[in-house]
Amino acid sequence: EPRVALGQALRGVARAAIDVSDGLLGDLGHILQRSVVGARVDLAALPRSTVLAAQPRALQHECLLRGGDDYELLFTAPPAAAAAVQRAGNATGVAVTRIGTITAEPALVAVDEHGREQHPAARGFDHFA
Numbered sequence: 001e002p003r004v005a006l007g008q009a010l011r012g013v014a015r016a017a018i019d020v021s022d023g024l025l026g027d028l029g030h031i032l033q034r035s036v037v038g039a040r041v042d043l044a045a046l047p048r049s050t051v052l053a054a055q056p057r058a059l060q061h062e063c064l065l066r067g068g069d070d071y072e073l074l075f076t077a078p079p080a081a082a083a084a085v086q087r088a089g090n091a092t093g094v095a096v097t098r099i100g101t102i103t104a105e106p107a108l109v110a111v112d113e114h115g116r117e118q119h120p121a122a123r124g125f126d127h128f129a
Contacts, residue, residue, distance in 0.1 A: 002094045003073050009088035010075060017075035023066040025120055027074055029108070035076075038107040041065075041100040057113075065110065065120060076102050 007017060016035060020027045024046075032039055046064045053060065073094075077085050082098075089096035103109075110118040 002092050003071060005092040006088055006094040006096075007073055007075075009092055010077070010085070013081050013084045013088060014075040014077050017073060020072040020074045021068050023068045024074065025065045025108070026068075031074070031076065032106065032108060035102075036106055038103040038105045038109070039100055040103055041108070041110045043110055044113045045097060045099045047095070047097050061110075061112075 010017065016031045018027045018031055024041075028039060028041070043061055043064070048060060048064060052063055055063075085096055108120060110120055112118065
């Protein structure tokens with residue numbers, strides 16, 4: 001599995017990592033809570049299929065932020081490691097996309113295509129809900 005290989009290639013580069021199986025917000029929330037930091041997510045940068053891109057923006061955002069089941073790797077790395085991250089992606093054949101930044105203030109902010117800020121709850125899919 002290429003994404004597992006990416007995870008292995010990021011050892012020593014990434015500071016935190018988690019698989020996104022229960023939704024981006026929920027799994028990002030785990031990183032933020034354990035690291036006592038916040039994040040600023042650029043909604044326009046989130047990769048999406050052509051099918052999803054044809055849907056209304058609100059549905060796109062809901063699916064991208066809360067949808068799960070697709071295995072993706074979410075990780076943090078310092079800005080100085082950008083070249084090493086790209087090399088790891090290239091070496092494993094996995095596209096790597098910068099979707100935001102980690103912030104010192106422990107809050108989650110999502111910024112839409114027009115620069116409008118949203119403050120979503122860091123909740124993803126709940127198997128027991």
